[in-house]
Amino acid sequence: MVQTEFWVLKNHFEGFPKLSDFELKEAELPALNNGDVLLESVFLSLDPYMRIYQKEKGLMKGSQVARVLESKDPAYPVGTLVVANAGWTTRFVSSGKDLQRMIPDWPDDLPRSLALGTIGMTGLTAYFGLLEVCKLKPGETVLINSAAGAVGSVAGQIAKIAGCKVVGSAGSDEKVAYLKDLGFDVGFNYKTVWSLAETLKEASPEGYDCYFDNVGGEFSSIALQQMKKYGRIAVCGAISLYNDREPPTGSYVQVPMVLKELCMEGFLVTRWVNRKEEGLKALMKWVLEGKIKWQEYITEGFENMPAAFLGMLKGNNLGKTIVKV
Amino acid sequence: MVQTEFWVLKNHFEGFPKLSDFELKEAELPALNNGDVLLESVFLSLDPYMRIYQKEKGLMKGSQVARVLESKDPAYPVGTLVVANAGWTTRFVSSGKDLQRMIPDWPDDLPRSLALGTIGMTGLTAYFGLLEVCKLKPGETVLINSAAGAVGSVAGQIAKIAGCKVVGSAGSDEKVAYLKDLGFDVGFNYKTVWSLAETLKEASPEGYDCYFDNVGGEFSSIALQQMKKYGRIAVCGAISLYNDREPPTGSYVQVPMVLKELCMEGFLVTRWVNRKEEGLKALMKWVLEGKIKWQEYITEGFENMPAAFLGMLKGNNLGKTIVKV
Numbered sequence: 001m002v003q004t005e006f007w008v009l010k011n012h013f014e015g016f017p018k019l020s021d022f023e024l025k026e027a028e029l030p031a032l033n034n035g036d037v038l039l040e041s042v043f044l045s046l047d048p049y050m051r052i053y054q055k056e057k058g059l060m061k062g063s064q065v066a067r068v069l070e071s072k073d074p075a076y077p078v079g080t081l082v083v084a085n086a087g088w089t090t091r092f093v094s095s096g097k098d099l100q101r102m103i104p105d106w107p108d109d110l111p112r113s114l115a116l117g118t119i120g121m122t123g124l125t126a127y128f129g130l131l132e133v134c135k136l137k138p139g140e141t142v143l144i145n146s147a148a149g150a151v152g153s154v155a156g157q158i159a160k161i162a163g164c165k166v167v168g169s170a171g172s173d174e175k176v177a178y179l180k181d182l183g184f185d186v187g188f189n190y191k192t193v194w195s196l197a198e199t200l201k202e203a204s205p206e207g208y209d210c211y212f213d214n215v216g217g218e219f220s221s222i223a224l225q226q227m228k229k230y231g232r233i234a235v236c237g238a239i240s241l242y243n244d245r246e247p248p249t250g251s252y253v254q255v256p257m258v259l260k261e262l263c264m265e266g267f268l269v270t271r272w273v274n275r276k277e278e279g280l281k282a283l284m285k286w287v288l289e290g291k292i293k294w295q296e297y298i299t300e301g302f303e304n305m306p307a308a309f310l311g312m313l314k315g316n317n318l319g320k321t322i323v324k325v
Numbered sequence: 326m327v328q329t330e331f332w333v334l335k336n337h338f339e340g341f342p343k344l345s346d347f348e349l350k351e352a353e354l355p356a357l358n359n360g361d362v363l364l365e366s367v368f369l370s371l372d373p374y375m376r377i378y379q380k381e382k383g384l385m386k387g388s389q390v391a392r393v394l395e396s397k398d399p400a401y402p403v404g405t406l407v408v409a410n411a412g413w414t415t416r417f418v419s420s421g422k423d424l425q426r427m428i429p430d431w432p433d434d435l436p437r438s439l440a441l442g443t444i445g446m447t448g449l450t451a452y453f454g455l456l457e458v459c460k461l462k463p464g465e466t467v468l469i470n471s472a473a474g475a476v477g478s479v480a481g482q483i484a485k486i487a488g489c490k491v492v493g494s495a496g497s498d499e500k501v502a503y504l505k506d507l508g509f510d511v512g513f514n515y516k517t518v519w520s521l522a523e524t525l526k527e528a529s530p531e532g533y534d535c536y537f538d539n540v541g542g543e544f545s546s547i548a549l550q551q552m553k554k555y556g557r558i559a560v561c562g563a564i565s566l567y568n569d570r571e572p573p574t575g576s577y578v579q580v581p582m583v584l585k586e587l588c589m590e591g592f593l594v595t596r597w598v599n600r601k602e603e604g605l606k607a608l609m610k611w612v613l614e615g616k617i618k619w620q621e622y623i624t625e626g627f628e629n630m631p632a633a634f635l636g637m638l639k640g641n642n643l644g645k646t647i648v649k650v
Contacts, residue, residue: 052580216579238579249574254541254563255377257591264589266582 002029002038002069006089007060007305013051015245017313022060022306029093032072037099039066039084040091041302043113045121046309046321047150048214051242060088060305063121065102065112083115088305090325103280107288111296114287117150117320118294123283124276125236125269126155126212130162133234133267134210138163141204143223146214147184148175150320151236154283155212156184157292164210167203169219171315178318182293190219200226207231215240221251224262233264243313295319327354327363327394331414332385332630338376340570342638347385347631354418357397362424364391364409365416366627370441371634371646372475373539376567385413385630388446390427390437408440413630415650428605432613436621439612442475442645443619448608449601450561450594451480451537455487458559458592459535463488466529468548471539472509473500475645476561479608480537481509482617489535492528494544496640503643507618515544525551532556540565546576549587558589568638620644 003026010023032038041064054061068080073096076082083100086092102115110119117123129151130136142159146152147168159166160183167186168179179187186203193199200208200223207228213220216238227233241248256262272279286292297317299308302325312321328351335348357363366389379386393405398421401407408425411417427440435444442448454476455461467484471477472493484491485508492511493504504512511528518524525533525548532553538545541563552558566573581587597604611617622642624633627650637646 052584213579217577220577220579235579235582237583238577241577241580247576250577251572252542252545252563252566252575253578253589254538254545254560254591255566257560257589258562258593259377259591261591261593261596263591264578264582266579266584266586266588268583268586271586 002091003027004029004089004091005302006087009054009057009060012057013054016243017051017306017310019306019310024303029091032070032093035073035095037068037073037076037094037096038070038091039082039086039094039099040069041066041086041089041325042081043116044088044302044305044323044325045116046305046312046323047122048237048239048242048313050309051239051313061085062088063116065115066092081112083120090302103277103284110287113296113298113320113322113324114294116322117296118154118292119280119283119287121269122150122320123154123292124272124279125151126158127279127283128269128272128275129212129234129236129267130155130158130210132272133265134212134232136162136164136210136232140209141165141167141207142210142212143167143169143200143204143208143226144212144214145169145190145219145223146237146239147187148178148318149214149315150317152212152214153178153182153295153319154292157182157286159210159212160184161286161291165204167200167208175318178295196222197225210234212236213238217241217248218250221253224253224256227256227260227262229260231260231262233262235264235266239313296322298322298324300324327416328352329354329414329416330627331412334379334382334385337382338379341568342376342631342635344631344635349628354416357395357418360398360420362393362398362401362419362421363395363416364407364411364419364424365394366391366411366414366650367406368438368441369413369627369630369648369650370446371630371637371648372447373562373564373567373638375634376638386410387413388441390440391417406437408445415627428602428609435612438621438623438645438647438649439619441647442621443479443617444605444608444612446594447475447645448479448617449597449604450476451483452604452608453594453597453600454537454559454561454592455480455483455535457597458590459537459557461487461489461535461557465534466490466492466531467535467537468492468494468525468529468533468551469537469539470494470515470544470548471562471564472512473503473643474539474640475642477537477539478503478507478620478644479617482507482611484535484537485509486611486616490529492525492533500643503620521547522550535559537561538563542566542573543575546578549578549581552581552585552587554585556585556587558587560589560591564638621647623647623649625649
């Protein structure tokens with residue numbers, strides 16, 4: 001009999017999530033049938049999307065790097081590491097169909113947790129958002145907010161690789177210093193600038209071709225005014241809007257959208273599931289070449305999942321938020 | 326010596342335009358040089374965009390169908406009708422470069438004023454907005470607001486020609502009746518429905534693939550919630566937002582944009598200036614085949630330009646607003 005622990009959503013989120021919205025539970029896992037695999041989570045991913053995608057009570061959804069503990073599927077020998085979408089749980093049984101293999105030839109000195117971040121879902125989000133949604137071209141100017149976060153930090157570095165000027169916004173001076181380490185042309189702390197509009201103008205007086213938006217809300221209303229004609233906006237997330245009890249309101253977008261003929265597109269990385277291999281290979285190559293640096297914000301202990309999640313929503317993290325079991 | 330009359334913007338618009346914002350002036354036109362043409366306006370176009378594009382005091386901008394009165398350019402003999410962008414004026418001198426010829430073989434029984442509307446700028450706006458921005462496909466469901474207006478009424482009919490289901494919103498029961506004459510599948514009066522969200526749901530329970538937006542603001546916030554996954558929104562105008570002293574505010578768009586991976590694009594018809602001939606030919610063909618019906622809201626008398634403009638901003642018009650000199 002194998003025991004598992006898992007976190008459930010006990011109360012629907014209302015406003016900013018609370019520790020009491022979560023409950024840690026235990027259960028016994030069933031015995032393995034032929035073709036089944038028993039896995040244990042090694043690293044779990046925490047991402048802002050969970051705030052709006054977790055609509056139902058019950059097991060918190062999410063992905064992990066997991067190790068095969070016991071196997072009745074010869075394709076997954078004991079010890080194999082995979083990426084799974086099994087939710088916030090320490091152990092689980094899989095029929096193998098929903099497991100994703102790690103990209104081959106993973107170097108020994110590269111943490112496997114990157115398969116959840118820079119060389120995983122968040123890296124792919126930056127990759128497809130910039131290349132397919134923003135359709136950025138060399139020489140263009142790109143604005144990225146939440147730029148020291150898991151997605152923004154990769155997006156900024158891909159934009160530099162693509163030959164763009166990159167302006168990034170983050171919420172602390174430490175994060176701004178990190179943006180400069182990453183090669184951003186301009187980085188600023190949106191919490192301390194006296195005027196976001198003036199800061200954006202100063203950073204790029206001629207405006208922005210692309211805007212990779214992780215934040216939404218008022219930041220975006222101001223950024224829209226600084227776009228160039230035919231500017232493209234990739235809406236990756238809207239973390240500023242996830243945690244209000246009443247939906248916040250602000251300027252309507254239509255007038256600047258028309259006057260500057262802007263194109264704004266929301267996207268989810270799942271759209272490019274068929275091009276995952278291409279994206280992961282490119283990301284791995286850039287990481288190995290040192291063109292994409294990475295940072296993880298690791299919390300130890302499965303029992304700390306909810307607290308780490310709340311911390312990420314508050315912006316405590318630099319880079320990708322990971323819980324190590 | 327030839328006299329001309331022209332309307333100038335005396336005070337910048339603030340809130341809803343007032344008659345006192347305009348002033349009628351007179352002037353003498355210069356004698357013609359070689360290559361010059363003297364023209365008189367026959368029909369003048371009035372369009373919502375004028376409310377936001379007229380940034381400077383002075384001559385009100387706009388286009389007209391004009392007739393050559395005197396010519397020192399053999400390419401434009403006396404009596405020739407052209408489309409010009411000479412502003413709100415009765416007579417003007419042109420070097421010929423900025424004049425656009427009427428499309429050839431214009432049938433005698435078709436009003437030349439249509440060269441400003443259905444077979445002109447507004448028709449082209451509908452044509453390129455639907456085909457290039459919305460990229461609508463047969464079998465899709467299209468939502469159009471301000472649907473009895475100059476652009477909306479053409480957009481709805483093109484969507485029907487393209488094999489789509491078309492839902493239109495307008496501001497009076499008379500306009501809704503007109504939508505049904507035009508072949509819209511559903512038409513409703515947004516001023517009298519008890520719930521816009523419920524009305525949109527009922528008209529298309531499975532949602533909307535395309536939304537041709539002439540209105541913006543709250544209507545759009547509600548419509549966004551009714552879009553299908555990967556829905557496309559062509560922002561043509563935002564008449565609900567043009568006339569407020571303080572920019573109105575409402576729900577931010579980013580959350581529905583991401584969750585449904587929507588694409589919203591603002592556009593101006595000038596983008597397709599190189600494809601004008603293609604568009605005008607298609608529109609003329611559909612008009613002659615009876616597949617596109619047209620309606621003009623004609624005010625007589627150049628002195629009534631400002632009043633007619635204000636009436637159009639209030640939504641008095643069915644179809645294209647034209648002033649006949």
